[in-house]
Amino acid sequence: MASILIPLLYLFCIFGGLWVFSGWYKRRIASKEVEPYFPRHKERDIYITLLGRTDPPTPEHLLKAALVRRAMTDVQRILRIREDKPALQQLLQKGSIGDDLFTSLTAAEKELEAEILEVAAEANTFVEGWGQIIFQTATEMLHNEKIRAVLEQVPVLRLETEKKYGMKRSAASKSLAAAAPAVVPATSTTPTPVNLPLTPGSASKSSNGSLSPPNTATDGAFSSDGESVGSPTSPRTPKVSRPLAIVLMSQKFPADFASCFSSLRSRSLLKR
Known part of the structure; x- marks a missing residue:
């Protein structure tokens, strides 16, 4: 009888300890706060603050601008989630990251869905149907800001490039200018006629010493x-030089x- 109770007591202690540890671990995980995936939404806080002002009330155009800025932040977060979620899923399957990071991403995605619905509803309060196109407007404004940021960096990059490669470029341009061939003036391609010397038989003298007219025959x-020139009876063919x-x-x-x-x-x- 004692030989049977000892193994049963051993199994009871093992499974009891595992059950107590699992319950404690679950309570700890549940009580632990999940770190947010995104920082605090400052644009949303600014819009709510402006909307709550009553003395004096906030102008409508300022509220619209704050709402568009809030929508721009939401668009940035949507793009960030679309880029990060597939990569985090692959890393989670490989065991490279923990469940807490993916859980925070899922919570941020759900919060963002509610945020989009709220922004669309707020836009419809100003203009009917604006909630359907406010995110398109926010996307265009984001692209405009990116292009403007790149254009603003062009003078800075140009100065850095000139400081780094300016002397080499000027020396190279001088060497190319020195090695360039001289410009040859264009010569006329029109040929100059050559005057041939007269032969003794080309002109005959008359008896009185004067030159006789040439014989056409x-x-x-x-x-x-x-x-060859045509006969005297036929009209004279013009000479072609x-x-x-x-x-x-x-x-x-x-x-x-x-x-x-x-x-x-x-x-x-x-x-x-």
Whole structure:
């Protein structure tokens, strides 16, 4: 009989101690205050203070501005919860954080839902239907403040950059200016005509010593640019000068061009 009572007494002591410890731990957790996830809502307190003033009463435009500022803070907290909640859930599943942090996040989310409903109701008291668009207005104002903050930082960042890289940038600009090639003036591409020397057979003298008119049958066979000219009975074809071709050929054969042209013309006259 004694051998049976000893194990039963042992089990009773173990389970009794566990039951007492669990009850004490639960009471301690219940009495412990959960640390809030967000700090105190100052904009809400300011709006309630302004709303409660009666002597003198707060102007309506000031109350609207305070309500919009309160909605802007609510929008910031909504975005913060959307970003933090998935990460906290993953960390809680891995055991990296305790339950108290996630519990505070859940409590803040519920409080924020009630805050949104209250702000929408307060907005409808000023203008009917304003509660549906007040958070959109608050979101646009938040974006505007972010952009303005970035633009205000531009002069400061510019000064810091100039202090850090100003000397190097000026030296580099001077070196680039020195290495830049000189501007070459634009030259005219219009070719200049070349006056060819007259050959002995190009003009014949008359018996009295005066120059005779050129023979159209012989001398007019070739023009100055090597083109054939029509017969006297037909209307005279206008001469087309090609100074560009002459210039190019003279540049290619600078020494023998005039002599070659004269010899060809004299041969043609002899054949006729």
